[in-house]
Amino acid sequence: xxxxxxxxxxxxxxxxLRYLTRGGAxxxxxxxxxxxxxxxxxxxxxxxxxxKTSVANCLMRLLPDNAQLVAGQxxxxxxxxxxxxxxxxxxxxxQQIAMVFQxxxxxxxxxxxxxxxxxxAIEAHGVEATVSLARERVARLFRMVGLDPALMDRYxxxxxxxxxxxxxxAMALACDPRVIIADEPTTALDVIVQDRILRELKGIQQxxxxxxxxxxxxxxxxxxxxxxxxVMYAGRLVEYGATEDVFRAPLHPYTAALMGSFPSIAGxxxxxxxxxxxxxxxxxxxxxCPFHPRxxxxxxxxxxxxxxxxxxGSQWADCWHPLEESAVxxxxxxxxx
Amino acid sequence: xxxxxxxxxxxMVLTLFLIITVAxxxxxxxxxxxxxxxxxxxxxPPDVREQIRASFGLDKPLWEQYxxxxxxxxxxxxxxxxxxxxxPVMDVLIERVPRTAVLFLTATVFSFYxxxxxxxxxxxxxxxxxxxxxxxxxxxLFTVFTPAFALMMIWIFSFRLGWLPxxxxxxxxxxxxxxxxxxxxxxxxxxxxxxxxxxxFLVLWALRKTGRVALARxxxxxxxVGAVVVLLLWSISSVGGLALDILKHMxxxxxxxxLISFAGTMLxxxxxxxxxxxxxxxxxxxxxGLPEKQVRDRHAARNALLPVVTSLVYSLIFAIDGSVIIEVxxxxxxxxxxxxxAVRTEDLPLVMGAMVFIGLFSLLAHVIVDILYVYLDPRxxxx
Ligand SMILES: Nc1ncnc2c1ncn2[C@@H]1O[C@H](COP(=O)(O)OP(=O)(O)OP(=O)(O)O)[C@@H](O)[C@H]1O
Ligand code: SF4
Ligand SMILES: [Mg+2]
Numbered sequence: 001x002x003x004x005x006x007x008x009x010x011x012x013x014x015x016x017l018r019y020l021t022r023g024g025a026x027x028x029x030x031x032x033x034x035x036x037x038x039x040x041x042x043x044x045x046x047x048x049x050x051x052k053t054s055v056a057n058c059l060m061r062l063l064p065d066n067a068q069l070v071a072g073q074x075x076x077x078x079x080x081x082x083x084x085x086x087x088x089x090x091x092x093x094x095q096q097i098a099m100v101f102q103x104x105x106x107x108x109x110x111x112x113x114x115x116x117x118x119x120x121a122i123e124a125h126g127v128e129a130t131v132s133l134a135r136e137r138v139a140r141l142f143r144m145v146g147l148d149p150a151l152m153d154r155y156x157x158x159x160x161x162x163x164x165x166x167x168x169x170a171m172a173l174a175c176d177p178r179v180i181i182a183d184e185p186t187t188a189l190d191v192i193v194q195d196r197i198l199r200e201l202k203g204i205q206q207x208x209x210x211x212x213x214x215x216x217x218x219x220x221x222x223x224x225x226x227x228x229x230x231v232m233y234a235g236r237l238v239e240y241g242a243t244e245d246v247f248r249a250p251l252h253p254y255t256a257a258l259m260g261s262f263p264s265i266a267g268x269x270x271x272x273x274x275x276x277x278x279x280x281x282x283x284x285x286x287x288x289c290p291f292h293p294r295x296x297x298x299x300x301x302x303x304x305x306x307x308x309x310x311x312x313g314s315q316w317a318d319c320w321h322p323l324e325e326s327a328v329x330x331x332x333x334x335x336x337x
Numbered sequence: 338x339x340x341x342x343x344x345x346x347x348x349m350v351l352t353l354f355l356i357i358t359v360a361x362x363x364x365x366x367x368x369x370x371x372x373x374x375x376x377x378x379x380x381x382p383p384d385v386r387e388q389i390r391a392s393f394g395l396d397k398p399l400w401e402q403y404x405x406x407x408x409x410x411x412x413x414x415x416x417x418x419x420x421x422x423x424x425p426v427m428d429v430l431i432e433r434v435p436r437t438a439v440l441f442l443t444a445t446v447f448s449f450y451x452x453x454x455x456x457x458x459x460x461x462x463x464x465x466x467x468x469x470x471x472x473x474x475x476x477x478l479f480t481v482f483t484p485a486f487a488l489m490m491i492w493i494f495s496f497r498l499g500w501l502p503x504x505x506x507x508x509x510x511x512x513x514x515x516x517x518x519x520x521x522x523x524x525x526x527x528x529x530x531x532x533x534x535x536x537x538f539l540v541l542w543a544l545r546k547t548g549r550v551a552l553a554r555x556x557x558x559x560x561x562v563g564a565v566v567v568l569l570l571w572s573i574s575s576v577g578g579l580a581l582d583i584l585k586h587m588x589x590x591x592x593x594x595x596l597i598s599f600a601g602t603m604l605x606x607x608x609x610x611x612x613x614x615x616x617x618x619x620x621x622x623x624x625x626g627l628p629e630k631q632v633r634d635r636h637a638a639r640n641a642l643l644p645v646v647t648s649l650v651y652s653l654i655f656a657i658d659g660s661v662i663i664e665v666x667x668x669x670x671x672x673x674x675x676x677x678x679a680v681r682t683e684d685l686p687l688v689m690g691a692m693v694f695i696g697l698f699s700l701l702a703h704v705i706v707d708i709l710y711v712y713l714d715p716r717x718x719x720x
Binding site for chain 1: 616617618620621622623624625626627628629631635636639640643713714715716
């Protein structure tokens with residue numbers, strides 16, 4: 001694990017984002033705050049549609065036309081990137097934060113050679129002086145992610161899924177970024193390849209001492225490669241803490257339910273609880289705690305008032321009835337239907 | 338690739354055969370024949386009338402005439418034109434085909450370029466003034482009755498403003514004392530245009546080969562210098578004035594043809610680009626911090642180009658009949674006008690010859706578009 005004392009590279013403060021649609025404003029991100037130190041790995045987990053990709057896109061300031069930033073700051077070394085001009089943000093992207101896309105399959109342009117697409121990023125930021133130096137750099141990156149440098153001059157359709165994923169990782173590393181966001185980097189791959197690529201990515205991260213944000217809906221995947229974990233529900237960060245603490249004893253019932261609904265890759269399979277129902281509609285989220293319609297611990301107060309933040313060691317959660325350290329297995333088991 | 342070419346060649350032969358067969362019988366289906374024009378003369382005695390028909394071979398049974406024409410076509414010697422007697426068909430066509438090709442190619446290149454440029458601009462910035470003006474004027478020009486629009490262009494630019502000649506290929510007053518033929522001058526102009534295109538491509542290719550962005554920027558200025566040199570050489574040459582006269586006559590038909598056809602490419606590019614801007618690789622290009630122009634041109638527009646090029650094949654058909662109408666309205670002595678006159682007078686050898694050339698031309702265009710597509714889309718390979 002890395003030194004928690006090192007200064008934060010990335011600081012997100014009270015971020016709120018919504019999408020304006022015909023049906024109303026989709027409150028995709030609400031009051032999200034977290035910090036990331038150099039060399040640290042943070043995992044963002046949550047079900048589909050709870051706003052993980054939206055947070056990532058805010059960090060890149062890469063938002064669709066109908067997105068509206070309501071409030072918040074994204075600070076890199078104290079500089080708020082949400083207030084940068086278009087030209088500055090262009091320099092910032094890929095040099096400061098790069099991204100491994102959710103759909104790696106489609107993140108490569110089909111009409112250009114894969115190596116060329118990496119060279120393009122290097123050229124845009126003037127990282128290397130000449131094309132041949134840039135190509136040497138790409139060859140090094142390819143070797144680092146386990147690809148034969150000869151593949152540089154092949155087209156994306158000649159690559160297998162795993163190879164494309166590696167190429168997209170190499171592309172993200174092209175300008176030595178300080179932070180990499182890996183948005184569901186491996187969901188389209190089979191479990192074995194997925195596991196291997198994640199381990200390799202973790203190795204590269206430690207070797208280069210980068211900060212990485214892993215995004216996944218699979219908490220077990222996240223647990224293996226991160227030191228911090230943030231659990232998102234309905235656009236909010238509902239629990240945050242050191243990965244091993246959150247795993248040993250989650251505070252929030254949603255975290256416990258998530259842990260129960262996925263078999264761990266490493267450990268023995270234990271089905272703790274079923275997560276029934278769907279995440280809420282973000283145009284008109286439920287009052288009080290957004291999780292209350294699905295929560296087995298919900299009481300009257302949960303339905304009416306926003307839950308307070310409870311702290312325990314490195315860990316915090318927004319809940320009226322946080323789980324006891326010892327109470328986890330029983331309370332979740334009670335949820336089985 | 339060889340397999341593909343062989344298959345294509347086979348299709349071409351079959352298509353050409355069908356074209357000339359249909360053309361032959363359609364022309365024959367008209368009442369009368371070429372000799373009717375003479376034969377209707379009441380002063381001619383019947384035996385002379387028959388003699389005239391016999392001399393054109395028109396007294397033979399239909400199938401025999403068909404076989405004769407087919408044989409002439411297959412051997413590549415189309416025989417002698419009835420109407421331009423005694424000029425061989427080949428001679429007439431070699432004079433006229435390049436005139437059409439120039440009109441048609443220039444207008445196609447212009448309208449494609451303009452359409453693609455406008456299309457990507459309006460897809461990139463939705464809802465601007467440009468989008469409304471370009472879409473409305475483009476769609477209007479696309480659907481307007483071509484002869485009426487062509488006449489309107491002549492009215493505005495020739496009669497009212499007097500900037501450009503009314504029609505035809507050249508002005509006889511200018512050429513009165515010329516000691517060269519128009520075909521000779523035109524041939525040299527074509528050669529110049531061809532060599533200049535080759536030069537421009539070589540410059541672009543060579544500078545790109547160096548792999549230095551800074552050098553690639555010199556391509557534009559270098560080509561511009563080349564253009565100035567070429568123009569200078571022409572203007573001091575003895576036939577400069579004559580070439581200018583032909584050029585002046587080309588402007589209006591080309592502009593008209595371009596205006597009525599650019600909207601097709603524009604609207605297609607726009608629709609195709611509205612799809613590609615949503616693609617992940619466009620988002621990735623932007624995330625990489627590439628300048629907006631590069632994201633638009635090298636990624637979004639580059640991919641949007643693929644379906645537009647496919648449709649180019651269909652717009653070729655449109656452009657071919659567009660150019661026949663344009664040639665008629667502007668009295669431009671090209672293949673289209675020649676074909677129309679030949680059909681009207683039942684000048685069979687010339688009809689067949691012109692059909693073969695038009696057919697060859699459009700088939701060749703198909704093959705070029707196919708090859709272009711392979712070059713543009715690495716995912717496609719013809720087996
Ligand atoms: N451009 C948009 N316009 C309107 N709503 C949007 C837009 N993009 C996302 N949303 C909505 O915002 C919410 C959050 O979406 P987001 O993509 O951030 O979720 P996610 O956690 O990444 O989900 P997934 O696991 O499926 O990737 C969803 O309800 C989604 O439908
Ligand atoms: S606040 Fe209430 S409803 Fe929300 S998670 Fe906690 S116990 Fe469940
Ligand atoms: Mg997502």
